[in-house]
Amino acid sequence: MLFDRLRRPNTVAPDPAPETKASAAARLVNMAAGTQAAWSPRDTGSLTRSGFVANPVGFRAVKLIAEAAAALPVTLQDVARRYDTHPMLALINRPNAAQGRAAFLEALYGHLLLSGNAFIEAAGGEGLPAELHVLRSDRMRVVPGADGWPQAYEYAVGGRKHRFAHSAISPICHIRSFHPQDDHYGLSPLQAAAMSVDVHNAASRWSKSLLDNAARPSGALVWRGTDALGTLSEEQFRRLSDEIADSFQGARNAGRPMVLEGGLDWKPMGFSPSDMEFQQTKDAAAREIALAFGVPPMLMGIKGDATYANYQEANRAFYRLTVLPLAARVMAELSDWLSAHLGQPLTLAPDLDQVPALAAEREAQWRRIAGADFLTDAEKRHMLGLPAKMQEQADG
Template sequence: MAWNWRPGKNRHESKSAPPLVALTGPGGPNWGARDGSALTRDGYLRNAVAYRCIRMVAEAAASVPLVTAHEAAARLIRKPAPDMVGPAFLEGVYTQLQLHGNAFIEAVTLPDKGAGEEDGIDALYPLQPGRVRPITDGRGWAERWAVRERRGERMLPREAVLHLKLFHPQDDILGLPALAPARRALDLHNASADWAKSLIDNSAKPSGALIWSGHGRMPPEQFDRLKQDLDALYSGAANAGRPLLLEGGLDWRPMSLSPADMDFLEARNSAAREIALALGVPPQLLGIPGDNTYTNYKEANLAFWRMTVLPLAEKMAVSLSVWLDEPLGGDVEVRCDLDRVPALSAERETLWARLEAASFVTPDEKRKLAGLG
């Protein structure tokens, strides 16, 4: 921004052009895109903190056993497809749900079944969320799903696809990726990693300016030789700490701030904590330095299971129960078997001890309170 400054009447007026006052400031930050593919690229594929958090949540939620008394549903949960087992299938679904905010499961039925074979679902296959788009009706609700393939698209009815999503306040159909609110922290963490790598690569080339104090301009041949020497002798990690030799009226003036002044390390740790917070993982479980919310590792791990893992597993169990009711022809109830979760053993032992000490409760009531039926 610039203004033409006009002197007052009491000042000496110059016939030359009025002086120019220019103000400059730093440019605005360059934030990355917030769509699912960009978050997958910058988060899961390029950021160690986001990758580890998503893996922890997905693997922990997939380890929660899903049980049901319905035989056909139990078979699908145990082995959803001929080339896929239950934990691997669930881990992929949970990962896609965090990365894209949406997860799609297709129910596959064989068209030509033999005599005596029951109707229903034969296999479950996860769909890539980036290849699925909703086909809406006049009211804006999804009535079909279009799946992009190598050659065109194929249409699937709404009841053939189980759509899991994370709540999005501005979208009635698709969900919000878990990394989207932490996009700024993710960009900051990645940018600080790039800065640190650049600092290592150029550790022997300090930022600054070489001032020529001779008469006139530096001779072209001397200028070219100086550039070659800087690139060959003072650049790269192999030349770290090498002193800069100056001659012929050259003077070195550093112009950049040190890492301590910029405090990049603390900014990087703060960004890592925000990424872990958005994904529901206590930073203490990742070894990120800083303020620890929980007093010890045990409490942090229990909070991780109770506040992040179990709600995700319960969402899957309830969704499968409702979705499988009609095609399997029965009342399907899928639930999480928390008694087989090792991380909750301490809570389970405490509950059993309290029930054992309760003399006013009958054995049948104790079994019911313990969730044993």
């Protein structure tokens, strides 16, 4: 019979002690131990693993923003005209032999969202670079000079390091988000959402452990024996723990009844998911992660969010408040950097008239400005973000 071996006395019984002082808690075999809150490390590699690789909410938020921003049509213009074809546009559309525009920009936005920093390397060519490559932000280090400004960028991989000298026309374009307490590195949304990521991951691990332990809450086996075995020896404690692990834990043992005899009694010590409002806690953590990235929870299928009246309104707010500001800032810094290489001031910007989510807004704006008879054509073009005239082909 199960557990009857626990009642068998040892082969050689020890001499009784003249006086026995046993703790009242010694009769409890505790199957769960409370611990303090443990937070994951806050370095870029650890945050990426816990908040993107191992967390579906963080993964989906980053993918939504990066893919939406990378898919935005891009315009190139100067103060006088807009270009339909240009070497800079050709470089953006095919930055290197291994990546197209969408893959290149998705990697760029992804690193910026995950680490708060994005690094682009200009490779080859005189003037405009021949290729552009996104470098991993967790491998790049800013080397400050005596004045505090960056004097070089150091890229380390496989025990080897390569230093890029910082100059007026730098081979590295460093795009970083705002960080109030760091002069050289940006603050990522994942860092702001790190505690919520830990809560969400811990909730998932709790659910998995609950299934592995036959969906039973943690508790204690209480020994109520009245014979010489008033307390469990170390060997008996280990044997009992092994019996429980082998016979009652895991999905294959789910629902299997536990046979107790000889004074053993099971005392549940944990709270049920309903008592803990467990699912609500997990959903709240998911909403906080989405909030940190600027993604409406409705777009990610998170329950309990009624911020927007419908999906279309949430999608429009997602583009207007998150995707477009990010893409506009990245394109502005990228065009300034490439203009320095080319020696010609040009501006890259998202084409708002080709964003389906903003079609209704743009149509209303065009109709309102076109109907303003007191404005000149040049003023109307300026208000719509257009140059003074159109130029379909680049000079030369």
